[in-house]
Amino acid sequence: MMKIRVGFGYDVHRLVEGRELWLGGIRLDHEKGLLGHSDADVLIHAVCDALLGAANMRDIGYHFPDTAGEYANIDSKILLRKTVELIATKGYTVGNIDATVCAERPKLKARIPEMQRVLADVMGVDPDDVSVKATTTEKLGFTGREEGIAAYATVLISRD
Numbered sequence: 001m002m003k004i005r006v007g008f009g010y011d012v013h014r015l016v017e018g019r020e021l022w023l024g025g026i027r028l029d030h031e032k033g034l035l036g037h038s039d040a041d042v043l044i045h046a047v048c049d050a051l052l053g054a055a056n057m058r059d060i061g062y063h064f065p066d067t068a069g070e071y072a073n074i075d076s077k078i079l080l081r082k083t084v085e086l087i088a089t090k091g092y093t094v095g096n097i098d099a100t101v102c103a104e105r106p107k108l109k110a111r112i113p114e115m116q117r118v119l120a121d122v123m124g125v126d127p128d129d130v131s132v133k134a135t136t137t138e139k140l141g142f143t144g145r146e147e148g149i150a151a152y153a154t155v156l157i158s159r160d
Contacts, residue, residue, distance in 0.1 A: 002160055004095065007054025009153040011045035015146060023101060023108070023149070024115025024132055025077045025122060030106045034149060037066035041076035043101055043132070046153040047119070048076075048083040051094065054157045055087040077122045084123050087157060095156035096129040102143045102150040108134035 015021075019033025022041040034040035048060045057063075063086065064071050064079050071079075084094060097119070101108060108115075112132050120127040137144040 002158055004156060004158045005054045005056075005092070007050040007052070007155045007157065009046040009049030009051070009053060009155075010150070011042040011049065011060075012142075012148055012150045013040040013042050013045075014148045021106070022076065023151075024111075025080075025118035026111060026114055028106055028108075028111065032146075038064075038071055038074045038079065039076050042149050042151040043099060043115070043153070044076035044080050044119070046151040047097055047099060047155065048080055050097070050153040050155040051083050051087055051157065054155050055090050055092050057086060057090070077118070080119070080122050091159035092157040093159065094123050094125050094129070095158050096125075096131070097123075097153060097155050098131045098133075099151060099153040100133045100135060102135055102137055102152075104136050104139065104144055104146050 013034035013036050015032040016035045021028045021030040021033040022039040024043045115132050116127045116130045120130045142148050
């Protein structure tokens with residue numbers, strides 16, 4: 001009998017001067033980037049947390065602590081690949097991803113198909129199984145003031 005599980009992930013990083021902006025595994029031109037121990041890709045981090053949560057394997061900070069030197073400035077695509085490998089140790093594969101990025105700027109619509117392709121390639125799934133949406137918070141809250149970017153992700157995983 002096939003077993004399916006869902007997971008939810010959320011991540012936030014502060015926007016700062018002097019950092020590159022990485023979202024969904026791609027570099028975006030923007031005057032600020034996200035601050036973090038890794039490349040601070042909030043979208044990938046939310047997806048990783050959702051996958052780990054669905055498999056009941058704790059969270060991204062547990063597996064890839066920000067106190068570990070080997071993860072300093074690491075490309076979050078590597079963390080996503082390792083997360084897919086981790087859930088595979090329990091027999092799970094990725095079904096689909098539904099994610100939302102909350103940011104006033106930069107506008108993401110034109111880059112979403114590229115994000116979907118990159119994320120799908122890293123996870124070994126079809127791009128049609130990776131939904132990425134972008135929204136603003138209508139200038140409300142920390143994302144509205146452009147102090148940071150937030151991302152939410154819901155995933156489906158399964159095993160036979």
